[in-house]
Amino acid sequence: MTFDAVVVGAGPAGSAAALALARAGRSVVMVERGPFPGSKNVYGGVVYGRILDEVIPRWWEEVPVQRWVVRRSTMILTDTQAVTLDLRSQAWGREPYNGMTVLRADFDSWLAGHAVDAGARLLTSTVATGLLRDASGRVCGVRTDRPDGDLRARVVIACDGVNSFLAKEAGLMARADAAHVTLGAKEVLALPAEVIEDRFGLGPHEGLDIEAVGGTSGVAGGGFLYTNRDSLSVGVVVSLEELAASRRRPEELIAGFKAHPAIAPYLKGAFLKEYSAHLIPEGGYSTMPPLAADGLLVAGDAAAMTLAAGIWLEGVNFAIGAGLAAGRAAAEAVAAGDVSTAGLGSYRQALERSFVLRDHKRLRLAPQLVLSDRMQTQYTKVLGDIAEELFTVTNPEPKPGLLRIIWRSLRRHRVRGRDLLRDGLDTARTFR
Numbered sequence: 001m002t003f004d005a006v007v008v009g010a011g012p013a014g015s016a017a018a019l020a021l022a023r024a025g026r027s028v029v030m031v032e033r034g035p036f037p038g039s040k041n042v043y044g045g046v047v048y049g050r051i052l053d054e055v056i057p058r059w060w061e062e063v064p065v066q067r068w069v070v071r072r073s074t075m076i077l078t079d080t081q082a083v084t085l086d087l088r089s090q091a092w093g094r095e096p097y098n099g100m101t102v103l104r105a106d107f108d109s110w111l112a113g114h115a116v117d118a119g120a121r122l123l124t125s126t127v128a129t130g131l132l133r134d135a136s137g138r139v140c141g142v143r144t145d146r147p148d149g150d151l152r153a154r155v156v157i158a159c160d161g162v163n164s165f166l167a168k169e170a171g172l173m174a175r176a177d178a179a180h181v182t183l184g185a186k187e188v189l190a191l192p193a194e195v196i197e198d199r200f201g202l203g204p205h206e207g208l209d210i211e212a213v214g215g216t217s218g219v220a221g222g223g224f225l226y227t228n229r230d231s232l233s234v235g236v237v238v239s240l241e242e243l244a245a246s247r248r249r250p251e252e253l254i255a256g257f258k259a260h261p262a263i264a265p266y267l268k269g270a271f272l273k274e275y276s277a278h279l280i281p282e283g284g285y286s287t288m289p290p291l292a293a294d295g296l297l298v299a300g301d302a303a304a305m306t307l308a309a310g311i312w313l314e315g316v317n318f319a320i321g322a323g324l325a326a327g328r329a330a331a332e333a334v335a336a337g338d339v340s341t342a343g344l345g346s347y348r349q350a351l352e353r354s355f356v357l358r359d360h361k362r363l364r365l366a367p368q369l370v371l372s373d374r375m376q377t378q379y380t381k382v383l384g385d386i387a388e389e390l391f392t393v394t395n396p397e398p399k400p401g402l403l404r405i406i407w408r409s410l411r412r413h414r415v416r417g418r419d420l421l422r423d424g425l426d427t428a429r430t431f432r
């Protein structure tokens with residue numbers, strides 16, 4: 001049987017692509033190696049759903065939400081200090097909402113359900129093991145590990161996540177480079193809903209999102225803490241290269257983050273329910289592969305589309321945005337009878353116009369800036385010391401001036417003027 005499209009992976013990118021194709025009246029089958037969508041997927045815990053407005057009107061009335069995020073804290077951690085920007089917005093707790101904590105088993109199943117309701121087929125417990133090619137070399141389907149194996153299609157959309165085997169087999173991506181991926185390790189800790197609400201100052205459906213820079217035992221990276229209905233998601237995201245060099249285990253780094261004086265009190269009485277770890281393609285724009293080949297498109301983490309810019313870690317919304325664009329481009333190309341790389345070119349054009357590539361292009365320096373040694377160690381300590389000195393009362397001595405405090409802290413941590421200037425300019429250019 002030949003389909004208009006085979007989508008590999010029923011994560012957010014795959015389900016969005018299948019939904020767009022099915023809505024355009026095209027025959028599409030989604031292949032997922034897990035027993036159900038979301039069963040293999042690991043992430044921190046917050047989804048920004050605005051991208052769903054265009055495909056599932058009033059999605060917030062049906063999405064399997066845990067909590068609506070109304071508090072967002074950004075922490076800069078040293079071993080003994082925490083400087084925190086804590087934002088609370090009641091507007092985020094009302095329609096049309098901003099961020100939500102959701103569990104991937106629920107969310108991915110829900111989104112895949114929409115694709116199936118629109119007419120897509122879903123094959124679970126099925127691994128795509130390779131690409132099929134026609135006599136001219138064009139991709140024309142996938143092999144699977146099922147006895148009745150091959151699935152033929154006019155277009156294949158690879159949404160198989162980070163380290164995509166299909167993108168590599170197609171020659172779009174070289175071997176994964178440890179410099180461009182981070183490792184995320186996460187625990188889910190059970191805690192009663194009322195304790196969460198008391199402890200974090202939240203109402204019954206309200207949630208908190210803490211993103212931390214540092215706090216990862218000297219390995220470049222950061223941590224996170226999110227509130228679910230009756231559990232907490234807590235974890236670290238660290239440079240894979242540095243983790244390997246440090247010879248530490250990811251669970252040791254989580255333990256260190258959980259023991260930090262700014263985090264530990266939040267976790268009191270919570271007990272471990274689940275542990276998971278996964279790679280994140282954090283290299284950003286400059287590490288994305290070509291997005292199309294004859295008969296093939298690549299979307300989501302398979303194309304390195306997670307946005308990891310220190311204060312932002314967003315991948316699900318980018319994967320949905322890219323999946324929708326890939327599905328629409330594939331449907332148009334099939335209708336036009338041209339699924340060559342050129343015929344599928346509207347995919348890249350659509351992404352260039354959307355937040356997916358615009359944000360990635362603008363923030364392309366962010367990954368290396370955020371994970372740089374100076375940002376991770378020197379600047380966090382400088383900031384911690386400045387804040388601590390500023391608020392330490394020195395009576396009977398008078399207060400030192402702010403400039404003097406800044407100068408002293410820069411000298412103490414051996415920050416060179418030209419590095420500070422260069423990093424300041426790069427930061428301003430990146431986040432402008």
Ligand SMILES: Cc1cc2nc3c(=O)[nH]c(=O)nc-3n(C[C@H](O)[C@H](O)[C@H](O)COP(=O)(O)OP(=O)(O)OC[C@H]3O[C@@H](n4cnc5c(N)ncnc54)[C@H](O)[C@@H]3O)c2cc1C
Nearest residue numbers: 009011012013033043044045046128161184300301315316
């Ligand atoms: C620790 C961590 C924290 C994160 N935190 C957040 C966060 O809070 N918010 C956020 O928005 N993003 C976060 N991300 C990023 C986010 O998880 C990803 O960007 C997002 O899941 C990408 O979606 P995707 O559909 O491209 O890939 P995935 O979600 O990885 O889905 C790929 C799917 O393909 C399937 N698959 C793979 N190979 C095959 C095959 N050969 N055959 C069949 N099926 C296959 C897999 O089983 C999987 O279901 C985080 C990631 C990690 C690891």
